[in-house]
Amino acid sequence: MDIPLIIPEQYYPTSPKGSRAGEILSDCLLQLNRSRPNLVSRASLSRTRNKAVFRIPFAFYPGALETVNARALQTLMTCLTDLDVDFLIRNPNARLLADSTVVYARTLEWDTLPALFLRGYGDCKSLTAARCAEYKRVGRECRPVFRFIKRSTGALDFHILVQTGAGFEDPSKEHGMGSNENAHF
DSSP states (O other): OEEEEEOOTTTSOOSSTTOHHHHHHHHHHHHHHHHSOTTSOOOEEEEETTEEEEEOTTSSSTTOOHHHHHHHHHHHHHHHHHHHHHHHHHOTTOOOGGGSOOEEOOOSSEEOHHHHHHHSEEOHHHHHHHHHHHHHHTTOOEEEEEEEEEOTTSOEEEEEEEEETTEEEOHHHHTTOOTTTTTTO
């Protein structure tokens, strides 16, 4: 499966060697390949001007092991959150998710904070990474947590929340996700 991360070049210089965004993406690819089952094709990464695409042949398909899917999803969420933390550190006056007009809507892309604000909507993966990055920037402990559900078609669906010491937060619901959309979680 291909996982596209939208990374606007003007906010994340990924071309120069040694850039923080480039390091985050490279580390994510390394972690993905460490988590793959033995004798299975390796994950790969391709980059264009405003996008990084992880090709992950060993996860997120009908019949893939749930533990492999979970490790891949956790690695990708860490990557997206780290990119958002990097953006917030380099842009200390950036607006926060709670102060934005961003609304919940499903997407195929994994949007970094500036891409999320430009698009004006995002789903649980992008909203949760944004909230986690905001918390991490100020030193508050948190992590993205998720639940999988297998559809009758064999397709895999998931929902991602923020876990803090005070409990769970659902940025998707805060930004307009319908009450029944993920009731099965």
